[in-house]
Amino acid sequence: MIPIPFRMTCRRAARLALLLALGLCALALAGCHRGDAVAWRLTDVTGHMPDLDFRLIDDHGKPVTGQDYRGKVVLLYFGYTHCPDVCPLTLAQLHVVMQRLGPLADGARILFVSVDPARDTPEVMHAYVSAFDPRAVGLSGQPRDIEALSKRYRSAFTREPDQGNGQYEVSHSSAIYIFDRNGKARLLSTPDRSQDDLVHDLHLLLDPGVSA
């Protein structure tokens, strides 16, 4: 037989411990929220990459700069039109992401920058990006301007040797760089990321009023 007062103490101690644990949990959660206000799923590069800036030619043949896309959330991707597999796969996936965002997607632009400007004229780029998504823009330009942009984001590309039939491949960085409406680099997405992650984070960037 356990005396009644001792049982009471036990119960009280247990209750106290539970309260204490709950209190600690609440504190920990509050700490998390204070430290990272937005729960991004993609890689947060805020403050680690320069603002969106370039001088290129859009797929209507018009000279454009990074400033022209302020006010839009920008998804920057390097590729080339003679890439029959991975570039179309990425653009097709981004098209699905845009569709899933619904009307919010109008606040975003996919900037597809060609690392093969010799073959990718504005006309070729226009036909290409239009086949994927109405919010996709094809950018080409002077090789030195494209190189400057890719260096700015440490995005590598190299032209592989000719296969002997005039065909050549270009290996290129597979990352998607995401900028906010003010042209600030915010997120980095890689091919292993799911469409859900892209939709989730773009939703937050496009409509910051909505909590995750």
Next chain:
Amino acid sequence: MRFRIARALPWLLGGLCLGAGVHAGEADHIHVSQAWIRLLPGDLPAGAYATLENDGDQPASLKGASSTRYASVMLHQSSHEGGVNRMAMVDSMAIPAHGRAALAPGGYHLMLMQAAAPVKAGDTVKVMLHFGDGSTLDADFLARPANATDAGTGTEHTH
């Protein structure tokens, strides 16, 4: 004379069957499904994808393909290493015995170049698959728009 033929017949028939077996080879055990082509504008090369299933006891290998609709078809493989995409020509794709292998976006694929006449979304393109033992198999590939993500048996993303 009649007796001799009768005795030789089983051997003859057996030989014919064996011969037929050798000629059929790997292709005879391969079943193709989810075959589609991602069409790109103009004369840009297109990627072709399919699932190859091998119900044979021996592994098979896809060596390449050809099509009367395209001047050139190559077996390629995309790879993704250290954040960089690369594409390279490969000699073959193995299809394990009682297993499957896929030509899928971001991996093995056929690259179709220089269409003889424009191919439209919805067209069926006959592609002849070539296997390691010299056997071949004709497969119908469905031409799909650029922004398709699969063979189209699931959700559609056309405009």
